[in-house]
Amino acid sequence: MGRPMSSKPAYVHRFTAMTVPCEIILFADDAKPLAVAIEDNTRRLEAKYNFHDKDSWLSRQVNTRRSSKVELDHETWTILRQVREYSMATQGIFDITIGSLKYLEANQPDLSREALYLSIEPYMGLNAWSLEGMNLCFSHCLTRFDLGGVIKEYSIDQAVDLVKAAGVTGALINFGGDIRTFGQKLDGSPFVVAVLNPKDSQKPLFSLPLNNQALTTSAHYQRHYQFSDGQTSHILAKGGVHPQVLSSTVVADTALEAGIYSTALTIKPTLDVPDSIGFAFIDDKLTLHQDAEFIQS
Numbered sequence: 001m002g003r004p005m006s007s008k009p010a011y012v013h014r015f016t017a018m019t020v021p022c023e024i025i026l027f028a029d030d031a032k033p034l035a036v037a038i039e040d041n042t043r044r045l046e047a048k049y050n051f052h053d054k055d056s057w058l059s060r061q062v063n064t065r066r067s068s069k070v071e072l073d074h075e076t077w078t079i080l081r082q083v084r085e086y087s088m089a090t091q092g093i094f095d096i097t098i099g100s101l102k103y104l105e106a107n108q109p110d111l112s113r114e115a116l117y118l119s120i121e122p123y124m125g126l127n128a129w130s131l132e133g134m135n136l137c138f139s140h141c142l143t144r145f146d147l148g149g150v151i152k153e154y155s156i157d158q159a160v161d162l163v164k165a166a167g168v169t170g171a172l173i174n175f176g177g178d179i180r181t182f183g184q185k186l187d188g189s190p191f192v193v194a195v196l197n198p199k200d201s202q203k204p205l206f207s208l209p210l211n212n213q214a215l216t217t218s219a220h221y222q223r224h225y226q227f228s229d230g231q232t233s234h235i236l237a238k239g240g241v242h243p244q245v246l247s248s249t250v251v252a253d254t255a256l257e258a259g260i261y262s263t264a265l266t267i268k269p270t271l272d273v274p275d276s277i278g279f280a281f282i283d284d285k286l287t288l289h290q291d292a293e294f295i296q297s
């Protein structure tokens with residue numbers, strides 16, 4: 001996970017949302033109303049797209065739909081359009097239809113991990129859904145979305161949009177270690193962010209400056225998913241996460257793009273990424289790598 005390093009005094013606002021601690025650092029006059037507006041918007045997005053809440057918009061309109069076609073509001077269309085574009089760029093490795101697997105596991109908890117994937121695989125992936133105009137279309141009723149790997153990052157990007165609109169000179173948004181910065185600190189210096197040791201989350205392993213950029217780290221050392229026949233990383237993939245990669249860190253223009261690529265690289269570290277994206281791996285020996293040449297085939 002990322003962590004902001006020390007900076008000059010600023011307005012700091014903290015809250016908890018999407019199961020993670022959230023921190024907003026603002027260099028601005030009258031910063032409190034802006035911080036509250038960012039928190040309110042974050043909670044709105046959390047409520048709207050919560051996979052685990054049967055009353056959320058996502059659950060009611062998408063995951064328990066009665067038709068193969070769902071008419072989208074502009075916000076949801078914008079999110080899914082970006083997610084589809086980035087998912088295609090990851091060769092489908094990043095997959096919001098993992099909600100299908102979670103839905104099946106919840107209804108048939110005795111099935112093994114292998115049996116679950118075998119049963120649900122035909123109804124997952126980019127071929128299972130499409131966007132046609134403002135409509136979300138599905139090819140099978142069992143396909144479900146889990147936007148847990150999307151909405152936190154999108155809410156960070158929304159926070160930065162609010163910051164820009166308010167004329168703030170500098171801001172750092174940190175939601176559970178996923179970070180995006182805007183502008184600079186009061187002394188004109190950039191924000192410097194530390195990436196933590198995967199085996200000791202209290203210690204930084206390396207740091208780097210962010211200039212109007214986002215940084216996300218995907219790792220599988222803190223959270224897990226329980227199947228009937230064993231425990232795996234919370235980053236779910238049929239082949240699992242790559243055993244040599246403890247964490248992958250990505251720097252990109254937006255938190256959404258960074259988050260999707262950092263997740264995908266944890267699964268397939270040899271994935272081709274755009275030149276505009278920076279990335280680094282921490283391997284199982286706590287060695288830092290800025291390419292995938294260390295991966296053993």
